[in-house]
Amino acid sequence: MFGIWDLGFGIFPVTFSSMSEPDRKLLSGNEAIACAALDAGVALGAGYPGTPSTEILEVFSSLGGYAQWSPNEKVALEVALGAAFAGARAVATMKHVGLNVAADPLFTAAYTGVTGALVVVSADDPGLASSQNEQDNRRYAVAAGLPMLEPADSQEAYDFTAAAIEISERWSIPVLLRVTTRVCHSKTIVQRRTLNRPAAAPHYERDVQGRVMIPTYARLAHRRLRAKLAAIAQWSETAELNKVYSPGSPGGELGIITSGISTMHAREAAPAAAVLKLGMTYPLAVGKIARFARSVKRCLVIEEGDPYLAESIRAAGIAVDAQPEMYRFGELSVERVARILANDRSAEPQPAKGKPPQLCVGCPHRLTFETLRDLGCVVAGDIGCYTLGVLPPFEAMDTCVCMGASISVGLGLRHVLGEEQARRVVSVIGDSTFVHSGITGLVEMVYNPPATGHVVIILDNGTTAMTGLQEHPATGRRLDHGPAAQLSIEALAKAVGVPCVAVIDPISQRDRLRGLLEESLANGRLNVIIIRRPCPLAAKRIRQVQPGQS
Amino acid sequence: MPDGVVNIVVVGLGGQGVLKASDILAEAAFAAGLDVKKAEVHGMSQRGGSVRSDVRFGREVLSPMVPAGRAHFLLALEDSQVEVNREVLGEDAAVLRPGQIDISKLNSPRSLNIAMLGLLSAHLDLPVEHFVAAVRANLPPAAHGANLAAFEYGRSLK
Numbered sequence: 236m237f238g239i240w241d242l243g244f245g246i247f248p249v250t251f252s253s254m255s256e257p258d259r260k261l262l263s264g265n266e267a268i269a270c271a272a273l274d275a276g277v278a279l280g281a282g283y284p285g286t287p288s289t290e291i292l293e294v295f296s297s298l299g300g301y302a303q304w305s306p307n308e309k310v311a312l313e314v315a316l317g318a319a320f321a322g323a324r325a326v327a328t329m330k331h332v333g334l335n336v337a338a339d340p341l342f343t344a345a346y347t348g349v350t351g352a353l354v355v356v357s358a359d360d361p362g363l364a365s366s367q368n369e370q371d372n373r374r375y376a377v378a379a380g381l382p383m384l385e386p387a388d389s390q391e392a393y394d395f396t397a398a399a400i401e402i403s404e405r406w407s408i409p410v411l412l413r414v415t416t417r418v419c420h421s422k423t424i425v426q427r428r429t430l431n432r433p434a435a436a437p438h439y440e441r442d443v444q445g446r447v448m449i450p451t452y453a454r455l456a457h458r459r460l461r462a463k464l465a466a467i468a469q470w471s472e473t474a475e476l477n478k479v480y481s482p483g484s485p486g487g488e489l490g491i492i493t494s495g496i497s498t499m500h501a502r503e504a505a506p507a508a509a510v511l512k513l514g515m516t517y518p519l520a521v522g523k524i525a526r527f528a529r530s531v532k533r534c535l536v537i538e539e540g541d542p543y544l545a546e547s548i549r550a551a552g553i554a555v556d557a558q559p560e561m562y563r564f565g566e567l568s569v570e571r572v573a574r575i576l577a578n579d580r581s582a583e584p585q586p587a588k589g590k591p592p593q594l595c596v597g598c599p600h601r602l603t604f605e606t607l608r609d610l611g612c613v614v615a616g617d618i619g620c621y622t623l624g625v626l627p628p629f630e631a632m633d634t635c636v637c638m639g640a641s642i643s644v645g646l647g648l649r650h651v652l653g654e655e656q657a658r659r660v661v662s663v664i665g666d667s668t669f670v671h672s673g674i675t676g677l678v679e680m681v682y683n684p685p686a687t688g689h690v691v692i693i694l695d696n697g698t699t700a701m702t703g704l705q706e707h708p709a710t711g712r713r714l715d716h717g718p719a720a721q722l723s724i725e726a727l728a729k730a731v732g733v734p735c736v737a738v739i740d741p742i743s744q745r746d747r748l749r750g751l752l753e754e755s756l757a758n759g760r761l762n763v764i765i766i767r768r769p770c771p772l773a774a775k776r777i778r779q780v781q782p783g784q785s
Numbered sequence: 786m787p788d789g790v791v792n793i794v795v796v797g798l799g800g801q802g803v804l805k806a807s808d809i810l811a812e813a814a815f816a817a818g819l820d821v822k823k824a825e826v827h828g829m830s831q832r833g834g835s836v837r838s839d840v841r842f843g844r845e846v847l848s849p850m851v852p853a854g855r856a857h858f859l860l861a862l863e864d865s866q867v868e869v870n871r872e873v874l875g876e877d878a879a880v881l882r883p884g885q886i887d888i889s890k891l892n893s894p895r896s897l898n899i900a901m902l903g904l905l906s907a908h909l910d911l912p913v914e915h916f917v918a919a920v921r922a923n924l925p926p927a928a929h930g931a932n933l934a935a936f937e938y939g940r941s942l943k
Contacts, residue, residue: 261812261815261821261823364826388849417849420824421822421823421849422811422822422823422849423822423849424820424821496849499847499848499849500847502847503847503852568850569847569850569852570852570853570854584853586872587868587869587870587871589834589835589837589869590833590835590865591835592799592833592834
């Protein structure tokens with residue numbers, strides 16, 4: 236198929252590639268986003284690894300794009316924002332909870348806007364396949380005041396990434412691209428396109444009132460933001476991002492309003508229903524929604540997660556039915572949508588429990604958790620493979636909240652507990668997580684030391700293992716595994732003023748670990764114990780990229 | 786198939802090659818010109834836990850996940866995972882188990898996933914050359930010989 240083809244977002248012409256066969260592929264949503272970023276001339280992708288978002292930047296890099304892991308999502312978003320201030324097209328990727336870390340720049344980037352394009356990918360995890368909560372980041376679009384697009388499959392992941400870049404450039408505003416686990420990690424057929432809009436060469440134009448958010452300028456910026464959103468809402472009324480599937484004649488019995496992957500489940504479960512699929516879930520095309528709702532006898536909102544659409548649509552004065560509260564928990568599926576359609580509120584069948592994941596047989600973290608268990612420690616834990624230390628046979632973790640919380644939560648426990656219990660509190664954090672958001676906790680420990688001292692264990696396996704062996708600043712390698720400056724965790728700990736810093740190998744020095752931990756618990760001082768041994772899964776790859784190293 | 790879509794669920798434990806087998810299956814169906822969707826969950830499952838991958842193909846596939854009671858085939862690389870996934874089986878669904886493969890006939894026990902895929906392929910109306918091409922495309926050249934032999938062995942068992 237050749238010739239000019241309007242992508243449907245009504246902004247810029249797009250053509251099908253002349254090489255249609257090789258360009259039609261079975262891709263995951265993440266791969267499709269990476270391909271679109273490449274095809275649309277994205278100059279920089281930054282992020283922090285997090286399931287289900289991780290592969291986007293890895294694939295973008297492998298295709299020849301410039302991608303980097305930043306220490307955390309806040310830094311990644313700020314780097315991408317700077318690139319977009321300079322007129323480039325930039326992408327920042329993260330999992331849903333990563334957007335919490337990046338929320339500070341996000342909200343004010345909505346005010347500053349961008350010169351080039353900025354797409355912020357939020358990969359949500361309804362059902363908690365690999366996360367600590369199932370927050371619904373559609374709420375961020377409303378809270379920050381940023382347009383949000385929600386693709387339903389890999390083709391849309393590709394098309395909507397391109398559309399997000401177009402919208403971002405047209406209205407000089409960052410755009411949120413919200414994907415979910417089943418969009419990120421499902422493979423569906425994608426036709427890549429030739430996106431006929433070369434990126435402008437980066438160039439900085441001074442715009443002090445637009446970029447420096449002192450109150451005087453920010454008040455004006457807030458008004459500009461609301462005006463942009465009003466214009467985007469108007470545009471959204473006719474944009475093909477919002478699509479109606481009407482299998483029958485107009486005036487049908489049932490209409491469903493939905494978005495993202497839920498559209499697929501709904502269309503399969505209710506093949507006779509008319510479906511309004513909202514590709515842009517903020518700002519909402521209220522007029523289009525109202526007309527759709529009027530065109531059917533019963534209009535039902537089906538959505539995964541929070542009742543965001545149902546509440547917003549009702550708040551706009553449109554009468555719609557919402558699904559029962561029980562379906563806000565977990566992922567939707569064809570069978571759960573069928574239950575919603577039948578208004579079935581009976582208890583759902585519990586799926587049989589599979590074999591839970593566990594720390595690998597040769598995992599160097601195992602000894603640490605055996606020791607913590609045997610010493611009866613109160614363990615403030617953190618996010619990573621080692622969170623599995625909570626499960627049998629270790630059961631050696633007492634808290635796990637968010638990235639970096641181990642150190643600060645451990646300090647809080649130490650401050651208020653009686654001496655006997657306080658002396659058993661240990662914070663356990665991984666190397667990547669430490670760099671992500673443990674450093675400020677360490678500064679806090681030195682600044683506000685508990686009376687009983689503290690013990691921080693940094694499990695340094697030389698990789699971001701949980702998400703699939705990504706690099707970070709302390710591995711000394713970049714996202715593409717090429718060499719980089721290496722952050723020394725022990726030098727950093729000493730530099731912030733931690734008096735007792737030890738490094739131990741849990742394999743060659745395994746007999747010393749218990750003694751070291753007992754001494755540290757007893758000495759009443761501030762201790763950082765770095766337990767260092769590469770993840771066996773990463774070691775093989777490291778040998779390939781850096782011969783001669785472990 | 787009544788709704789025109791073939792539903793296959795591949796299950797096993799982390800490290801057994803569930804995702805590799807489902808990738809090859811999905812690509813074979815794609816090469817045959819069909820609409821294809823494949824769903825799985827990454828992350829925690831990679832630490833030795835239960836792994837499940839759904840592959841659906843036909844004229845038009847909507848949800849990427851096989852609904853409960855609708856699978857036509859359950860390809861189990863590990864016996865223990867059949868019970869765990871029983872809810873997905875449709876009426877007359879075929880359950881293919883590792884016991885149907887004589888491991889001693891394989892060059893490497895690691896090719897069990899490909900041998901099982903060969904067994905499944907004999908039940909499907911997809912050209913065998915698409916499977917062969919997908920095996921080649923998804924595995925390193927050094928592994929082609931052993932895995933194509935495993936595929937052929939599995940396919941001969943029906």
